[in-house]
Amino acid sequence: MTYDDIPGWFYPIDQAGFAWVLDFQNDMTPPGDLLELGTFMGKSAILMGQKLKPGERLTVCDLFEDVVTWDGVDQTEKAFFGSRTPTRQQFEANYRAFHPCLPEIVQAPTGTICRHVAPKSCRFVHIDASHLYANVREDTISARQLLQDNGVVVFDDYRKPECPGTAAAVWEAILNDALHPIFATDAKLYATWGDPEPLRAAIIARARASDWCRTGNPVAIRDMQIIRLARRGK
Numbered sequence: 001m002t003y004d005d006i007p008g009w010f011y012p013i014d015q016a017g018f019a020w021v022l023d024f025q026n027d028m029t030p031p032g033d034l035l036e037l038g039t040f041m042g043k044s045a046i047l048m049g050q051k052l053k054p055g056e057r058l059t060v061c062d063l064f065e066d067v068v069t070w071d072g073v074d075q076t077e078k079a080f081f082g083s084r085t086p087t088r089q090q091f092e093a094n095y096r097a098f099h100p101c102l103p104e105i106v107q108a109p110t111g112t113i114c115r116h117v118a119p120k121s122c123r124f125v126h127i128d129a130s131h132l133y134a135n136v137r138e139d140t141i142s143a144r145q146l147l148q149d150n151g152v153v154v155f156d157d158y159r160k161p162e163c164p165g166t167a168a169a170v171w172e173a174i175l176n177d178a179l180h181p182i183f184a185t186d187a188k189l190y191a192t193w194g195d196p197e198p199l200r201a202a203i204i205a206r207a208r209a210s211d212w213c214r215t216g217n218p219v220a221i222r223d224m225q226i227i228r229l230a231r232r233g234k
């Protein structure tokens with residue numbers, strides 16, 4: 001099995017974004033755990049696992065096959081997963097194809113994650129489970145509790161027409177709750193409750209050094225800034 005064989009919605013530009021953020025943290029920040037809310041077949045979790053340092057832990061939280069039966073999942077989201085229901089068994093097989101050990105697996109609603117992960121233990125949280133406002137809002141509040149100072153949170157589908165609730169929760173956190181955007185791709189927005197500048201500078205440098213990525217000019221939002229990371233020519 002190759003990495004490209006694993007189904008999912010984790011595109012090369014965000015594979016680079018994740019790798020560059022995690023490499024930066026590995027070089028510049030204290031150790032910390034990684035958390036993914038919404039794992040599906042493991043495409044993004046496998047990359048996160050590759051960036052773990054000794055002693056660090058990756059936790060993934062997903063309902064897996066329970067996503068189509070659990071009462072708390074909205075009918076639209078159930079219908080989305082109906083024809084492509086993830087199973088824990090498939091996730092574990094995919095993960096094991098790339099790593100000798102499985103991560104910590106929480107097969108439960110993401111709203112329970114603070115019962116499983118210690119406050120301020122994480123350096124990176126990927127929010128990619130339910131895309132409804134109430135759930136993304138709850139996941140964002142959890143991420144804030146679980147992240148260390150200068151930890152990074154990544155939101156999936158922050159600008160898709162089908163996911164206005166995700167957009168609302170992300171911008172609510174930025175405009176009302178002191179979350180600082182760092183950079184964004186077409187699919188994901190990367191942010192921190194700490195200082196965004198050192199990581200933003202590192203991303204600009206990594207894009208410049210690559211032969212396929214570019215960053216756009218900074219765009220101001222109140223007293224904050226955000227840059228776009230994209231493929232060259234796009």
Ligand SMILES: C[S@@+](CC[C@H](N)C(=O)[O-])C[C@H]1O[C@@H](n2cnc3c(N)ncnc32)[C@H](O)[C@@H]1O
Binds near residue numbers: 007044086
């Ligand atoms: C978009 S997929 C995740 C994609 C994955 N990160 C990747 O890169 O391929 C969303 C996942 O979230 C899970 N999910 C949806 N709502 C959830 C909830 N409330 N709690 C836990 N998991 C949920 C689904 O079972 C599904 O596997």
